[in-house]
Amino acid sequence: MGKPELFEKLAFDLGPFHVGATVLTTWLLMGLLAGLGWFGTRRLGVRAPMRLQTGLEGMALALHAAIEAVAPGHARRLLPFVGTLWLFIAAANLIGLVPGLRSPTGDLSLTVALAMLVFLSVHWFGIRIDGLKTYLRHYLSPNPILLPFHVLGEVTRTLALAIRLFGNMMSLEMAALLVLLVAGFLAPVPLLMLHVVEALVQAYIFGMLALVYIAGALQSQELQKRSNP
């Protein structure tokens, strides 16, 4: 959008696929997060832990506690997926503040991909924890008439998840650009500070909604198990 793009020049075509700025920024983020994880766990120590190790452990514990509060007993299984969503989206939202880079979450393709991951993982965790039959039966409860509404709900909430993240990030960026056009140089800085808060809130909300959807699929089975053992 008129800004100088660092990665736009590096874009290339890989067969039929166009590898654009969004994909390249995502790769950079993946590299950064993986590198941080590798560097922080290189020399683990109990007696005298590195400062980075303490920080990472604190983060992992906080994520674990947040998941445990929503889905008690399943935190260990859900932490890799939901924790990754949280960290990746927070980093992806915040990287838009670096000059020359754009948030990959301001691209509808990326948010749709993330929402589809959430959509699939709801079924994955539901089937994995309680088996195919019991999981499919919850679509027919309390009444088979409600089956279309269950299906409709699944589709619309996935769509809403994608549109919410994309709309927020894109509209923030657009608002900053409009202020820049109207008011001039350095005027959008207060708006960019709001961007930091909004980026973290949106990452929290995306991960939390994914967690709530997964926990909903798990809980419906536990309730069923309790009612007819």
Place this chain on the structure above:
Amino acid sequence: MKDMTWFTLLSTVGALAAIAIGVAFPAMAMGRAITQALDALARQPEAEKSVMRTLFIGLAMIESLAIYVLMVVLIVLFRNPLLEYLLK
């Protein structure tokens, strides 16, 4: 060119009205949700965690309505599919 003038005028007015109404109602709903959450917090400060979590999820749900309106308005303003009939 007369048609084009009307089209621009009407789509601008429609987009402005849509965003005004479409933001006002979610704002009212969010205000209600926040007041209720603050009421609950004042009564039971120890329930802060679960109240805040539910509040955030609810606010996200309400907010997405306003985002839908924004999407439709942006489509009408920048990528209007009906424009093709005029330019043909």
